Amino acid sequence: MNRFLSGLLFLTWACGPVSAQDTKKEIQKYQQMIAEGSPVELFELEGEALWKKPQGPHNVSLEKCDLGQGPGVLKAAYARLPRYFKDADRVMDLETRLLHCMTTLQGRSREEATKRVFGNENQPSEMEYLSAYIASQSRGVKLAAGRSHPKEKEAYELGKALFFHRAGAWDMSCASCHGEENKRIRMQELPVMSKPQFARPIMATWPAYRVSNSQFKTMQWRLNDCYRQMRYPEPNFASDATIALNTFLTVTAAGEPYRGPGTKR
Amino acid sequence: MTRVWFFSLAVFPLLAGAQATIDVQKVLQRDFHARGQATMDRVVQDGLQRVCTESNDRPPAELAKQLEADQLKTIAFPEGSLIGDWKRGERIAQGGRGLTWNDKPGAPADGSCYNCHQLSPQEMSHGTLGPSLLRFGATRGNGTEMQRYVYGKIYNAKAYNLCSHMPRLGHSGTLTPEQIKDLVGLLLDPASPVNK
Numbered sequence: 001m002n003r004f005l006s007g008l009l010f011l012t013w014a015c016g017p018v019s020a021q022d023t024k025k026e027i028q029k030y031q032q033m034i035a036e037g038s039p040v041e042l043f044e045l046e047g048e049a050l051w052k053k054p055q056g057p058h059n060v061s062l063e064k065c066d067l068g069q070g071p072g073v074l075k076a077a078y079a080r081l082p083r084y085f086k087d088a089d090r091v092m093d094l095e096t097r098l099l100h101c102m103t104t105l106q107g108r109s110r111e112e113a114t115k116r117v118f119g120n121e122n123q124p125s126e127m128e129y130l131s132a133y134i135a136s137q138s139r140g141v142k143l144a145a146g147r148s149h150p151k152e153k154e155a156y157e158l159g160k161a162l163f164f165h166r167a168g169a170w171d172m173s174c175a176s177c178h179g180e181e182n183k184r185i186r187m188q189e190l191p192v193m194s195k196p197q198f199a200r201p202i203m204a205t206w207p208a209y210r211v212s213n214s215q216f217k218t219m220q221w222r223l224n225d226c227y228r229q230m231r232y233p234e235p236n237f238a239s240d241a242t243i244a245l246n247t248f249l250t251v252t253a254a255g256e257p258y259r260g261p262g263t264k265r
Numbered sequence: 266m267t268r269v270w271f272f273s274l275a276v277f278p279l280l281a282g283a284q285a286t287i288d289v290q291k292v293l294q295r296d297f298h299a300r301g302q303a304t305m306d307r308v309v310q311d312g313l314q315r316v317c318t319e320s321n322d323r324p325p326a327e328l329a330k331q332l333e334a335d336q337l338k339t340i341a342f343p344e345g346s347l348i349g350d351w352k353r354g355e356r357i358a359q360g361g362r363g364l365t366w367n368d369k370p371g372a373p374a375d376g377s378c379y380n381c382h383q384l385s386p387q388e389m390s391h392g393t394l395g396p397s398l399l400r401f402g403a404t405r406g407n408g409t410e411m412q413r414y415v416y417g418k419i420y421n422a423k424a425y426n427l428c429s430h431m432p433r434l435g436h437s438g439t440l441t442p443e444q445i446k447d448l449v450g451l452l453l454d455p456a457s458p459v460n461k
Contacts, residue, residue: 166291170432185392239296
């Protein structure tokens with residue numbers, strides 16, 4: 001379906017000169033079409049099954065995992081992440097907290113649980129399925145990442161500093177692409193992620209299904225792939241740097257009702 | 266000579282010294298790992314990356330001039346005409362491979378030019394982070410001076426605008442001198458679609 005739609009879109013462009021306005025309209029039409037045919041619900045269902053499935057040396061499910069609202073409470077949990085967790089003395093985002101529950105509750109080794117955090121077209125990862133399910137339980141809840149604990153404030157400041165930090169083989173910071181309004185890479189519009197009005201709709205729809213590669217993607221993946229394209233070394237999964245960036249972005253988007261998991265181009 | 270039109274990108278003045286107490290480089294060294302050709306030396310900021318980060322891409326004029334002069338010295342201009350094969354240049358401009366951790370080390374890289382710039386009018390899918398380069402040579406000519414400027418700008422954009430967001434494509438080892446000449450051809454050859 002994706003190829004077909006891309007082809008259709010291409011034809012629309014190719015048939016004579018089109019104004020930037022027309023192009024924008026066509027892209028919006030395309031985004032609406034892909035949202036209507038999205039398989040996000042299937043990922044949510046698979047995630048629910050994995051949440052309830054006994055696993056690991058302790059042979060228990062994740063159902064007693066505390067995502068910040070109490071053991072097993074999923075309602076509104078995702079919308080209030082990242083946040084500080086006293087038991088780990090650390091700010092954690094969803095994937096980091098899930099990893100924590102896998103190692104503590106289920107007794108799995110960190111190595112085993114992180115062996116395959118990003119899936120592919122043929123086989124999504126456990127993290128991706130679980131993220132879809134847990135995020136779906138926050139629909140309608142306003143984004144409210146933690147911002148009162150000193151470690152939450154610290155994470156926000158670090159995330160902000162990372163966002164504007166230029167390094168790597170191509171001298172890039174996040175702001176190189178996400179720092180100025182009305183810019184594109186190829187046809188992809190670039191949200192200014194340091195500004196609330198742009199961060200809000202984006203953070204309210206991640207994690208998300210990506211039509212262009214038929215995969216469900218998490219925020220950890222989103223940051224990872226930005227750094228790949230920025231020609232940096234690879235960020236460690238669930239590292240403080242990635243959590244800090246996620247905190248900065250989610251706090252910037254605070255107050256937006258969560259409406260994901262989304263469907264992206 | 267006016268040079269700002271080639272590539273200038275202002276970043277919002279949001280940080281204003283907020284990060285003075287955070288050692289971001291140390292965090293990157295702790296929380297990132299080498300993978301493939303993307304080695305850890307890449308998170309060590311060089312002088313201009315540091316100056317641009319700390320000044321929010323607005324370095325003091327005197328310092329910028331001095332550092333731009335240093336960057337200019339990194340460019341080795343080849344002898345003779347710098348106008349290569351625009352057809353090869355178009356392919357280099359289209360491609361986006363190179364230098365990421367999942368690119369094959371040693372394989373030829375591309376310029377990723379269309380990610381940010383409009384070039385040939387036939388390519389509708391172009392980015393807008395950089396200025397449009399449509400009819401670049403047609404409006405500016407292709408004399409020796411212009412050839413040297415375009416070659417230099419692609420080789421090391423920071424020699425002309427210290428905190429430009431354009432990668433230093435020659436200096437970083439992304440493109441070879443031969444590839445850069447082909448891109449100069451794409452921009453300056455009267456036969457190139459860019460100038461039609």
